[in-house]
Amino acid sequence: MRYLESLNLALDQIMSDNQNAVIIGEDIKDPYGGAFKVTKGLSSKYGHRVISSPISESSIVGLGIGLSLNGFKPIVEIMFGDFITLCADQIINGASKFPWMYGSNFDLPMIIRTPMGGRRGYGPTHSQTLESLFFNIPNIKIISPSIFHDPGQILKDTFYKMKELNLFIENKISYPNEIILKEQVDDYNISIINNNTEFVTLSLVFDRQTRPDIVLLTYGGMSNICFEVARDLFIEEEIIIEIIIPSLVKPVPFSDFHESIISCGKLVIVEEGISICGWGSMITSNLNDELFDSLKAKPVIVGSKEFPIASSRKLEDKILPQKSDIKKAILKIL
Amino acid sequence: MKKNKNYILTPQLDANDDKALVIDINCKNYSSINEGDIIATIESTKATFEIPSDYSGFIYFLCDIDDEVKVGDKIALVSDDLKVLNQIIDDLNNESDVEKNDKSPKLTKKAEAAIKKYKIDINKINKKGIIKEKDILDLIKPNDDSYQEILTLKGNKQLGKDLMIASKSEIPHSYVEIEFNVTKLLQVISLLQKESANFVSLLGIITYATANALKTNKFFNSYRYNNDIFIYKDINIGIVISNDNDLSLPIVRNSDFLLPDQIVKELFRIRKELLKNKSKIKDYTDGTFTISALDHTAIKSFVPIIHPKQSAVLALPSITEKLSLINEEVKIEKVINLGISFDHSFINATMANNFLSDIIIAIEEFI
Structure with a gap:
């Protein structure tokens, strides 16, 4: 569907x-x-x-x-x-x-x-x-x-x-995309990590037996782009990425992903909006308060650049976050 | 119906757009449609358009939802003859058969490289999903039943292995040795140990003499990176001490400012702190030259591996006895085969000989 x-x-x-x-x-x-x-x-x-x-x-x-x-x-x-x-x-x-x-x-x-x-x-x-x-x-x-x-x-x-x-x-x-309601897609296991709320937070990871190298936190339309990045980096470099996708954006369901961050210590946050004063900033501020000692590297936020979004598709691509931007951020902190 | 084969094309939607996104398909493949029926919806900038069929007959779509279609691209095929439609579709499918029949497993790049390196037959891999490098390495791993146990290098041992492999691949090693008569030196050491409160050992004197020789043989207190040779300011000598289970490399910093008994004292201090688990990082880092000491073993000669970011390593094997004719009298002399491994890319055997000779001169001057 x-x-x-x-x-x-x-x-x-x-x-x-x-x-x-x-x-x-x-x-x-x-x-x-x-x-x-x-x-x-x-x-x-x-x-x-x-x-x-x-x-x-x-x-x-x-x-x-x-x-x-x-x-x-x-x-x-x-x-x-x-x-x-x-x-x-x-x-x-x-x-x-x-x-x-x-x-x-x-x-x-x-x-x-x-x-x-x-x-x-x-x-x-x-x-x-x-x-x-x-x-x-x-x-x-x-x-x-x-x-x-x-x-x-x-x-x-x-x-x-x-x-x-x-x-x-x-x-x-x-809108035109098929929704993915399976437990596995392209060898990625999908599981719900918060069973007690109507606003489901999902975790996508290649191999649950292996500790991920990095956590990728995102929501909405960036989720499929992050999934492609995770698949590419696994094929190219065998980097294991856990993608966490909450459906509730505000209030941020921090407790849903704290455990993953504690276990991995490295985090990239991806949002489509301009990253200044955005969703990622809210999350990193919380991490500073709650999980500072668990972080092994400074979290990186990937978002849009501070420009009006151009009509030209080529310019639009330069402004909105792309797969290459996310890959670069991941490789930077690994 | 004009012909047996008719294509429905993407229309020019407005002046600005040359492509659109298929957002809905309204009928199933092979279903019967009438002229004017809405078959699909496409979206251009800010507007959606319904695509009517210009023909009646059986329909087969040549695009899917979420496909981007350009103006003039074929959206669907319509024919009033189901046989003709099937024939055309068969022809289209045959063209992509090669791609469809490719059932080869999905591999990561590292797995691909491992397959190539170990010449693995890809058909022997019996695993669903994406294949990782580890899956390939598991295939070439020896049969576990043949071994009593399999151990894995971890921590310092793993680090030591990595450093040795890196050294052997980066540094062209060469080795020379000279025989050094230590009979007199051992007598002096024995005397000093009896008379002096300060403990002096063979290793302490060799380290002292090496530090002095390094002052005038600066290439041995250096390392090469590409075409540049970096000569160290300080002389920090590391002593490789090994036993059955482990190996340690304490560093005697500024060895050239210490006397033999002070060197021994320093080694004792580092050893003591190690036993109390109170080791300091500075006592194990920044070595500029290394002495590999196997004088407590029965090994008469050996070729040590140069430590990364150094240019040479001194081999100190065990003392051996040798019969010598001195003043027509046969005597038992004690000798040691003092050897040196060196980076042959910029140090030659003559330089190595001079360095070893300088060590011996420094020892003789001391005694």
């Missing part, structure tokens, strides 16, 4: 089972079914609960907040993650704070789904990875499943357990 299909089926089931579920977004109704077709077929089935909105991201999110406060469970689609900046006030000063501001605690269950990421030549305002804008905003969860997760299942789990605002980040390049 493809990533896109998994999300579409999950939304279908959510809408079928929950009369208070509504989907709001631009061009999401049939026959178009959304820019990336995630909502295709849903308006035909669920009619007025799939709301095609005007082009006004702030009001879409505002509508979602209002519906949530009135007992609905809204799922908002922002067509491109880059437009999340237009919703920043509704998210930061509204959704994240309302449950705390009025004297009594109440829930604000809501999901904002949006595609992020580049590698499609969409240019500076349609290719960014902007979830880091919300890393230091309390009361917001950020979730980003990879193709090694079941994105539909994670979306359903998020929906059924949500009490606050959830940003659900879908990397564009993952």
Whole structure:
């Protein structure tokens, strides 16, 4: 099953089972079914609960907040993650704070789904990875499943357990990919390393009997790229890499990967966003506090360069993190 | 239907794009479609497009989801005759048969190199998945049943092995030795041991004399890297002391500033700290010349291996007895075959002879 299909089926089931579920977004109704077709077929089935909105991201999110406060469970689609900046006030000063501001605690269950990421030549305002804008905003969860997760299942789990605002980040390049729900792919063993939570963290490693030479920590759309790097370096150099892929980006599930880092001592963090003040910085800061003595080398963060993302594919490749950048980082600290 | 064989091509989607991504395929291979049916969805920059079929008939896709197709590329083949369609597909499949039938195992680069090095028949490898270097080495490992036990070099022994192999491959070794009569020297040592509070040994005097000889034979207190010879400032002599199980290499730093009894004292101190597990790194590093001491054994002559980042090593074998005719009288003399291994790329036998002679002169001057 493809990533896109998994999300579409999950939304279908959510809408079928929950009369208070509504989907709001631009061009999401049939026959178009959304820019990336995630909502295709849903308006035909669920009619007025799939709301095609005007082009006004702030009001879409505002509508979602209002519906949530009135007992609905809204799922908002922002067509491109880059437009999340237009919703920043509704998210930061509204959704994240309302449950705390009025004297009594109440829930604000809501999901904002949006595609992020580049590698499609969409240019500076349609290719960014902007979830880091919300890393230091309390009361917001950020979730980003990879193709090694079941994105539909994670979306359903998020929906059924949500009490606050959830940003659900879908990397564009993952949509057409088949999701990998096997225990083994290309001789790599895939296992869940946190059984007690809905937000699955996965570990991919070639040989569980051998201690990995390095841990590669990543999420979302960079996961398949990291997998290719791990496979290449194993074939070329017999370097054993454990790839750890959380589906929960914020709050970072530190305890899920602490054990691997203690055992290996060497870590490369890979993210598609600009690495300054990003996900990797959050993690290295935690490692300084918690695991400094276990580190055998300074962790390296690989991310995008500090440039607007170019439309030219060749320039885009120079800006976004590539396989070669990750390989270089790994070889640097081995 | 115009012909029996029709291709559906990637259309020009807009002015800016010459390629698109296949994001959905709407019908199965060999299914029957009508003209106008949507067969696939492709995505260009920021927009998706549905591809209708211009033909009716049976369809076979020539691309897959997630493939990038260029404008004009064939997306699918449509024919109203299933036999014709099958024939075309067979022809296409035959072209890629060689690739499909390649069932050779997947190998890492190191495994590939090991196969080549040990001339292993790849068909004998009976392992699923990616084959590592270790899998190949396991194949050539001797049958374990033939051996009482198999031991693995670890720690210092592994390091020693690596250093020796590196030395033999990097440094062209040469060796000379001269016979040195130590009869008088042993008498002096015996006397000093009785009369002096300071303990003096043969090894202490040889080390002292070697340090003095190194002052005037600077190439022996150096090492070569490529075409450059690095001459050390200090004279730090390492003494290889071996027993049945182990080997140690204490370094007597600035040996040229010490007298024989002080050298012996220094060696005792290092040994004492070793026994108490209180060894200091500085007592085992930065050697500039080495003496391999086997004077406590029955070995009469041996060729030691030069330590990496050095140019020579002195061999000190056991003392032997020799009959000599002195003033028409047969006497038993005690001799030692003082030998030296040296880097022959820049030190020749004459230089080695001079160095050994200088050691003997330094000893004679001392006594």
